[in-house]
Amino acid sequence: MKIAQAQPGGSPDPYLENRRLLFATAYRMLGSVADAEDVLQDAWLNWNAADRSAVRNPRAYLVRTVTNLSVTRLTSARATREQYVGPWLPEPLLTSPDAAEETELADSVSTAVLVILETLAPVERAVFVLREVFGYSHAEIADILDRPEPTVRQIAHRARNHVQSRRPRYDTDPDRRARITTRFIEACAGGDLNAVMELLAPDVTCWSDGGGKVTAARRPLHGPDHVARWILGVLAKPQSAGVTFRQAVVNGELGILFTAGEVPVAALTYDLSEDGIRNLRLQVNPEKLTGLRPSGE
Template structure:
C-alpha cells in the first residue's frame, strides 16, 4: 500500500520543500511512521499517508527556514530531471516549474501546504484541514491568501512546449556562440537572472535584471572556466528539468550546473534560474527522471 502512494508522497513533499533530497527523507520518515502504525484503524490510506508526509515536510520546512534566509546569494530550489510525460502535462509541468517553486518560497509554510494540496492535488478543504490540523474555515482563508499571492507574482500563460524548446535551443546557441544580438532577441526587456552558487561556486549574489545586463553576463561567461572546469571541457545537454526544457552542464566527470527558463506571453525568456551549488545537483546526476505528476 505504501509503494502505491510513494510517488504521490514524494510529489507533495518536493513541492513543499523545493528539495529532492529533503523530500526523499520525508518519504522515508513517512514509511517509518506507516510501518509502526496500527493500519487496521486506517480507513483511507491515501489521506493518512498524505497527512503524515505533509506534516513531516512542514516540520522540515520550518526548521530550514532560517538557513534559507541566511543563504549566500539567491536561494533556488533543487532541480530535478523530469521525463516527457511531465513536460507534456501542462498543469503538472507548471506546478513543479522552478518559477512557481520560487514563488511558493514566499508563502508561509501553512499557506504553501494548503496551496499545494488544493491547487495541485485537488484535496478538499476538509481533507486539508485534517492534514494540517486546522479548521476548514482556516484552510479556506489560507487557500484564498495563497492563491491571490501566487496569481499576483506568477501570471500564467499558455504553454507552447515546442516554442519553449526552440527558444532554449536558440539561447544555448547564442550564448555558446557569443551572439549578443541573437541573445537579446530572446530575452524579455525586464528579464531576471537568478544564480545560486551557495557560496561554493562564484555566481551573482543579487538578481541580474534587464536584457542587456543578462546578455552581458552570459557573454562574459562564454569561453571562461566555470565551477573549476575549463571552458573546453564543459559539455551541455538539452534535457527536461522541472517540467520544461532546460540545460544540463557538465565537465570533469561531474554535473556543474543547470539552467531553466520561464517565458512571458510573447514566448520570450522572462526569467532564468541557474543552479550551480554542488549540494543541490545530486538529483540530476545519473539521469534519473522523477515522475511528479
C-alpha cells in the same frame, strides 16, 4: 536503508504504491529533492512503526504524515534560508517529456511557481499544494492538518490569491520554446553576444544560486546587456573545462542541462514572454543537483 517490497501475504506495501505521490507532495512543499527524500524516509519509519490495523485509509495516513513532516521541516528551514549566501533557488528536478504534457502538474512544479511558493507560510503552502495541485477537498485538508474546515477555506483562498497575483502568464507554446532554447544554446556556444541579447526580453532578470559553494552572482542581474555578458562569461569557462550543455526537461519545462561527462553541474530554466526570455534561473550549487540525475526522482 532497505524498504520492504511487500506486506505479509504478498500484497503491495501502500508506502511503495504511493511513493510517487508522496515525493511529489514533499518536493512541492520543500522545493528540495534532498529534503523531500529525507521526509519520505521519516514517513516510512513512521509507517513501519504504525499499528497498521488501526489505519483505515493508508494513502490518506501517508499523505498526512508527509505533509506534516514537510511543514515542520519547512518551518525550521526558513531561518536557515534567511542566512543563505546569494539568491536561493529550488533544487531543479529532471522530469520526463510525458510530465511536461500534463500542463497543470508541470506548471505546479515549475521553477517559477516553486519560487512563488517560497513566499507562503508553511501551512499556507501545504493548503495550496493539497488543494490546487492534488485536488483535495477543504474537509480532507482540514483532517490532514488538524485545522477547522472554515480556517482551511480561508487559508486556501488567501494562498490562491497570493500565488495568482504573483504568477505572470507566459508563452507556453512548446514549439516556440524549443526553437528559442536551440537558438540560445547556439548563441551561447558561439559566444555571440548580439545573438544572445536578441533573445532576451528588455526587462530580463537573471538569478544564480551557488550557495557560497561555487562562483555565482550574489545579486540578481538586470537588463539584456548585463545578463548576456555575464551568461557568456559563465559559460566560457565550463566549455573550456569540458562541460557540455543540451536541452532537457527541467521542472516540467524545456531548459538547459550542463554536464561534465555524465555528472550534472548546472541547470538553467527560464520564463518565455512575447518579447523574449526573461527570469533566467541558473542553479549551480553542487549540493542541489541530485534531482538532475535520471534516477534523481
